[in-house]
Amino acid sequence: MTARFLRAARQRIEDSCLARGILYPWWVPVIGHLAQVACLVLALGQRDALWPLDPLLLTVPLVLAAPVAQVGYRMMLPWWLDGLGALVAVGWLLSVVPTYDTFGPVDAAPAVLAFVVAEATARDGLRPGMIVAAISYAMLGVAAIGPGIIAFPVYAIELEVGFVVGAMLLWQMRALLAERGLRESAWEQATTAERERIAREIHDLVAHSLSVTLLHITGARHALGDVASGAVSADDAVSEADAALADAEQVGRRAMADIRRTVSAMADGPSSPQSLPGASDIAALVREVDQAGLRVDYDERGDLTQLADATGLGLYRIAQESLANVAKHAPGSTAQVSLSVGRGSARLLVRNPLGAARGKRADGQGSGLAGMHARAAQLGATLRAGEDGEEWLVDVRLGQRSLELPCGHTIPGLGRLPGAAASGAVS
Structure with missing residues (x-):
């Protein structure tokens, strides 16, 4: 049961990525969203919001809303709506000063922004990633002036690292798309060249055999025509026509055998090498x-x-x-x-x-x-x-x-x- 559910979830994630033209493996978005949730849980713990129940726990469904909508309900969200829930959740967390004595001197909430920036850049492009990064910088600046956060330069570097990682993934995906396009183009060219080669082989076999057959038939027709003009006797004309038609039949049978052998070799491959002229x-x-x-x-x-x-x-x-x-x-x-x-x-x-x-x-x-x-x-x-x-x-x-x-x-x-x-x- 569990294995079936995991396979279905993996297929849903892969289908969602393909629908957006994303070639990343299924585990890349999974790791990104799990990392966001993990950082969010740490940030909630720093604010003593895990237990007893606190309104800040609503930030968890805000972060999970976009991936659940896309994977669970196959909804195609625009880039600005995809990261909106995570941005609102982090903004809410930054409005509350954490108790740094619990988990250390560094707030875990800005780390969620780094993953959001990386995801937006890798999935939607450099411009959406820069917009999300700019909004994230603005949120950190407001938090530094207002409630007050420690180690602002560290959080700024986190956002820069998230943007660079997202850009690297984006260019890697574009390189894979370009390589796949070139490979498909090369395959189409090779297929076209092979199709043309097969057409030439069949054309040569058919054209030659038909030309020789028509020559024999023409000879037989002329021989029968000589009978009407009295140039030759009927017996000689019939004998000559019969010989010409027999040659035409032989050429036709040989051509059919060559065509069958050629088509069979192209389809299945012959059991032994066959010499070509x-x-x-x-x-x-x-x-x-x-x-x-x-x-x-x-x-x-x-x-x-x-x-x-x-x-x-x-x-x-x-x-x-x-x-x-x-x-x-x-x-x-x-x-x-x-x-x-x-x-x-x-x-x-x-x-x-x-x-x-x-x-x-x-x-x-x-x-x-x-x-x-x-x-x-x-x-x-x-x-x-x-x-x-x-x-x-x-x-x-x-x-x-x-x-x-x-x-x-x-x-x-x-x-x-x-x-x-x-x-x-x-x-």
């Missing part, structure tokens, strides 16, 4: 597109093993997206792909005649082009995509060898370190 797979990519009906000439120069795995994957995806764009915007044209790897540099060129596709993508705002630019930026490479005379040109240049990081990004200007872990697998 690299620069050496661009030749197979070109053959696949060429077999689908889009004539592509490929030229490869240099040692592709010099490229880091992440660099090879990026070049492969850019080549894949470029060929998908050719199949989409100029399906009846040809394309030339060249990859050259030199000492400390690499260059990928994909070009095709513009023809009827002139002006369709000259703005460069398509999602595929944006994805290629993003991949090039990750590689530390420069990418130019646009019209070059009578051709559409995609030109990717890596000026120097790059250092591959475990996260998949590369740092341009550094070579691969001996024994560096490859990132050409997803785990």
Whole structure:
């Protein structure tokens, strides 16, 4: 029963702090209010007001009114009303001269003011804290002139210490809020970057497979159209169409398998590493597109093993997206792909005649082009995509060898370190 009550009280205190935008642990306000009550009881004892019952005992509910209203009844009190009860209680106590022989020569009532100043500063800000401190100084001055109090400088220092402690807690809370905001912002940026990376991967898989499938379907349609024109026999046309549709089916099934594998790896993580395509797979990519009906000439120069795995994957995806764009915007044209790897540099060129596709993508705002630019930026490479005379040109240049990081990004200007872990697998 007691444990349940304490848990409920703790939850009430934490909810009250969060409602006011306060990040302090629950025990900070509890210690502050208990300290006020303890100092108040000492001040009452110094005035022989504990027993027999004295009207000064009403100062106890005055001090406890604000925390009880906020925690017990979930009331949001303004800062000036929050500390009003404690200020009235201390003013009442200071109007009565204590019997210093009972608990020593120093009055405990001004210590309550120090805690009130610290609480107002830490909870509501520097300006409310300074106002409460000024009122407290005025009360001490009136008490020193009127009823008379001993050790006024000690009480003044107590108020200053309370204000400084409250300011320290306030700045600490603001620093925590700023840190939490930066952490949430960094998390949102990382989430956005990961979402964009996943979108690019899915886009590359779907766009390429659909482009190749459409090429096969177009080939089958042309084969059937040749029958009507009498260019080929029906048997040959059916055989050619059947082969094209079978290839389209194969490409579609392979694309579905790749998408499932990619989504599964992102959701749960694969049971074993799965290799990703690299620069050496661009030749197979070109053959696949060429077999689908889009004539592509490929030229490869240099040692592709010099490229880091992440660099090879990026070049492969850019080549894949470029060929998908050719199949989409100029399906009846040809394309030339060249990859050259030199000492400390690499260059990928994909070009095709513009023809009827002139002006369709000259703005460069398509999602595929944006994805290629993003991949090039990750590689530390420069990418130019646009019209070059009578051709559409995609030109990717890596000026120097790059250092591959475990996260998949590369740092341009550094070579691969001996024994560096490859990132050409997803785990």
